[in-house]
Amino acid sequence: MVRSSGVAVVGGGVIGLACAWRAAAAGFAVTVHDPAPGSGASWVAGGMLAPVTEALPGEDDVLALGVASLDRWPSFATELSAAGTDPGLRTEGTLAVAVDPADRAELDRLGEHLARLGRDVDVLRGRSLRLAEPSLGPAVRSALSVPGDLAVDNRALLAALLAACRSAGVAFEPSRCETLPPADVVVLAAGAHSGALHPALREMIRPVKGEILRLRARRGVLPPPSRTVRAVVGGRRCYLVPRDRARVVLGATQYEVGFDTDVTAGGVRQLLDDAERVLPAIGEYALEESSAGLRPGSPDNLPLIGSLEPGVLVATGHSRHGILLAPLTAEAVLALLRGGSVPPEAASAEVNRFAPAMGVSEGAPRRGNAVTHGRDERSEA
Amino acid sequence: MVRSSGVAVVGGGVIGLACAWRAAAAGFAVTVHDPAPGSGASWVAGGMLAPVTEALPGEDDVLALGVASLDRWPSFATELSAAGTDPGLRTEGTLAVAVDPADRAELDRLGEHLARLGRDVDVLRGRSLRLAEPSLGPAVRSALSVPGDLAVDNRALLAALLAACRSAGVAFEPSRCETLPPADVVVLAAGAHSGALHPALREMIRPVKGEILRLRARRGVLPPPSRTVRAVVGGRRCYLVPRDRARVVLGATQYEVGFDTDVTAGGVRQLLDDAERVLPAIGEYALEESSAGLRPGSPDNLPLIGSLEPGVLVATGHSRHGILLAPLTAEAVLALLRGGSVPPEAASAEVNRFAPAMGVSEGAPRRGNAVTHGRDERSEA
Numbered sequence: 001m002v003r004s005s006g007v008a009v010v011g012g013g014v015i016g017l018a019c020a021w022r023a024a025a026a027g028f029a030v031t032v033h034d035p036a037p038g039s040g041a042s043w044v045a046g047g048m049l050a051p052v053t054e055a056l057p058g059e060d061d062v063l064a065l066g067v068a069s070l071d072r073w074p075s076f077a078t079e080l081s082a083a084g085t086d087p088g089l090r091t092e093g094t095l096a097v098a099v100d101p102a103d104r105a106e107l108d109r110l111g112e113h114l115a116r117l118g119r120d121v122d123v124l125r126g127r128s129l130r131l132a133e134p135s136l137g138p139a140v141r142s143a144l145s146v147p148g149d150l151a152v153d154n155r156a157l158l159a160a161l162l163a164a165c166r167s168a169g170v171a172f173e174p175s176r177c178e179t180l181p182p183a184d185v186v187v188l189a190a191g192a193h194s195g196a197l198h199p200a201l202r203e204m205i206r207p208v209k210g211e212i213l214r215l216r217a218r219r220g221v222l223p224p225p226s227r228t229v230r231a232v233v234g235g236r237r238c239y240l241v242p243r244d245r246a247r248v249v250l251g252a253t254q255y256e257v258g259f260d261t262d263v264t265a266g267g268v269r270q271l272l273d274d275a276e277r278v279l280p281a282i283g284e285y286a287l288e289e290s291s292a293g294l295r296p297g298s299p300d301n302l303p304l305i306g307s308l309e310p311g312v313l314v315a316t317g318h319s320r321h322g323i324l325l326a327p328l329t330a331e332a333v334l335a336l337l338r339g340g341s342v343p344p345e346a347a348s349a350e351v352n353r354f355a356p357a358m359g360v361s362e363g364a365p366r367r368g369n370a371v372t373h374g375r376d377e378r379s380e381a
Numbered sequence: 382m383v384r385s386s387g388v389a390v391v392g393g394g395v396i397g398l399a400c401a402w403r404a405a406a407a408g409f410a411v412t413v414h415d416p417a418p419g420s421g422a423s424w425v426a427g428g429m430l431a432p433v434t435e436a437l438p439g440e441d442d443v444l445a446l447g448v449a450s451l452d453r454w455p456s457f458a459t460e461l462s463a464a465g466t467d468p469g470l471r472t473e474g475t476l477a478v479a480v481d482p483a484d485r486a487e488l489d490r491l492g493e494h495l496a497r498l499g500r501d502v503d504v505l506r507g508r509s510l511r512l513a514e515p516s517l518g519p520a521v522r523s524a525l526s527v528p529g530d531l532a533v534d535n536r537a538l539l540a541a542l543l544a545a546c547r548s549a550g551v552a553f554e555p556s557r558c559e560t561l562p563p564a565d566v567v568v569l570a571a572g573a574h575s576g577a578l579h580p581a582l583r584e585m586i587r588p589v590k591g592e593i594l595r596l597r598a599r600r601g602v603l604p605p606p607s608r609t610v611r612a613v614v615g616g617r618r619c620y621l622v623p624r625d626r627a628r629v630v631l632g633a634t635q636y637e638v639g640f641d642t643d644v645t646a647g648g649v650r651q652l653l654d655d656a657e658r659v660l661p662a663i664g665e666y667a668l669e670e671s672s673a674g675l676r677p678g679s680p681d682n683l684p685l686i687g688s689l690e691p692g693v694l695v696a697t698g699h700s701r702h703g704i705l706l707a708p709l710t711a712e713a714v715l716a717l718l719r720g721g722s723v724p725p726e727a728a729s730a731e732v733n734r735f736a737p738a739m740g741v742s743e744g745a746p747r748r749g750n751a752v753t754h755g756r757d758e759r760s761e762a
Binding site: 287 | 599653671
């Protein structure tokens with residue numbers, strides 16, 4: 001086996017690690033550059049795989065991309081379990097709920113929007129909702145149930161990806177890149193920090209701070225819901241993602257304040273206030289952790305996946321959806337490394353869709369940046 | 382110099398360390414037994430030295446004891462700086478404030494109570510209050526100013542005591558005592574855990590959980606007050622103790638729930654809600670830490686200082702006031718080790734005041750448990 005093609009993945013978050021694993025398993029010689037692989041925004045995330053309940057009118061491409069990646073999640077998790085460790089996929093589904101009358105109107109609009117898109121959505125009310133999720137408070141009168149919207153334990157996922165990368169022979173360079181490292185091909189997957197690493201990304205990727213809390217039901221207190229709960233509370237959104245029988249991740253605030261990862265007192269209070277409307281027992285939960293991460297925001301909430309210039313691929317700008325979009329992104333990046341095209345479902349994430357703004361001629365989008373030398377054909381079986 | 386008298390101090394919190402330092406400096410051979418000296422409730426504390434603003438009608442003995450120890454604090458801090466490191470005494474004083482009309486009535490009662498006791502209390506209002514502390518919110522219309530109520534950086538204090546103990550030759554045994562260790566004299570200073578170590582304390586000392594938050598003013602946000610602020614908000618008490626130009630400790634909840642040090646979501650929310658009424662900028666502060674500790678509660682909020690039986694002294698049950706009372710407690714324990722009596726100001730803390738309940742004959746309170754052999758007279762100069 002000859003491994004002469006060097007792929008440098010810049011960024012060891014969920015996107016970089018998923019790309020590195022898939023590329024190394026396909027025979028590329030991969031090095032991940034990250035001072036602390038498996039940390040950053042991926043570590044702070046809630047782990048929702050919930051494109052349908054997160055759908056916003058006007059963002060149908062985001063929904064379609066998310067659904068396409070969600071379709072890949074079960075096999076991705078199975079392969080990852082075999083190659084690394086169990087990433088903790090949860091298949092209990094998701095509820096979308098609302099609290100105030102205005103919030104309920106927004107939930108109704110989501111239901112109508114999803115119906116127009118032909119998506120199956122059940123409505124749970126009253127006694128059937130209480131029976132399904134006894135921990136929901138009286139302000140929650142109905143819920144949209146979306147069984148296909150899943151969740152994953154983001155930290156178990158990162159551990160699984162790190163293990164799978166190591167098994168596949170990925171090398172780790174534990175330093176922070178100030179410029180792109182020398183390599184046959186670079187995969188720029190540095191999340192919110194990507195803008196500093198390539199001029200074409202400077203105006204495209206911005207940090208969007210999010211704060212989350214991790215809580216644990218104490219003895220004698222009602223345990224968290226079995227499903228993910230996405231709520232609209234007083235016009236704000238929050239989510240509760242169960243982790244095990246007792247633990248739950250509560251997120252997430254959203255601020256655009258630069259590269260700041262302070263957890264603010266106001267953010268914590270708002271999350272707790274809102275969550276208690278949904279899950280009254282939460283005041284009795286233990287607050288185990290509060291953290292903040294920086295999502296890589298893009299102009300249209302779709303990621304940027306493709307070739308920036310010969311030898312430089314990019315996979316960033318995943319906004320709130322990095323974990324959901326990891327399987328499809330890694331598949332697209334592997335296709336590009338092999339000289340092919342991205343899967344058609346990922347076309348909306350084409351990096352050159354903002355071409356004039358990026359100083360690239362619109363007539364010549366560069367796709368399918370070929371890196372074929374040294375590929376280990378045996379590992380593709 | 383002969384050191385044959387072994388003193389075992391059980392508990393390396395502020396009380397145990399202060400006793401150990403004073404005893405070792407006086408020539409006793411001292412060993413502190415604690416799995417993690419300088420942690421526990423003393424580590425979590427706010428560090429208020431504020432007996433006057435904390436005074437409660439009906440607890441005049443608590444006030445008198447606190448004032449007697451506060452009088453000793455400046456020289457205690459000076460000696461500790463010389464013997465160890467700077468404990469971070471803050472002499473800016475304390476404000477007592479109120480938010481709602483009912484809270485203001487309580488503040489007025491405190492003012493009247495202190496006036497009856499002959500304590501000088503200034504009232505700050507309106508513009509003079511704003512000028513003194515611009516960060517206080519509009520709900521705070523007046524304040525009782527008590528310049529003599531101080532504060533100390535509890536963590537700097539613990540570091541200073543540990544350094545002073547080491548300089549004075551105190552030995553540390555890093556294990557948890559299940560029973561009293563063999564020694565010529567034991568000083569039982571195990572805080573909330575004291576009840577498990579002597580039958581006479583079992584019904585006397587109970588854990589009273591307190592949660593605190595540590596916050597930091599972010600750039601562009603109004604810094605915390607320069608003085609300690611004690612507030613009554615909606616009938617609840619909270620305090621804000623400044624640490625440096627940007628940091629502040631916010632405390633403290635109070636629960637009696639056994640040996641539980643979970644930080645609860647409800648406790649955090651309540652502290653933040655209340656603090657924001659007092660200091661509106663706090664929502665923009667970074668939440669750096671949330672922690673819980675166990676105060677050693679006593680039946681009357683006074684500590685238990687004295688001799689439990691021959692060879693067993695006790696210094697525990699300091700409730701919310703361990704840091705304030707450390708200088709006087711250490712002085713009393715040293716006097717007992719030397720075979721003398723506690724200072725008269727500490728008489729109200731006499732351990733046998735609950736004698737019938739403790740199974741000790743009321744007529745024979747044991748005081749002045751003498752331990753004179755091996756004392757190094759030279760170090761008393």
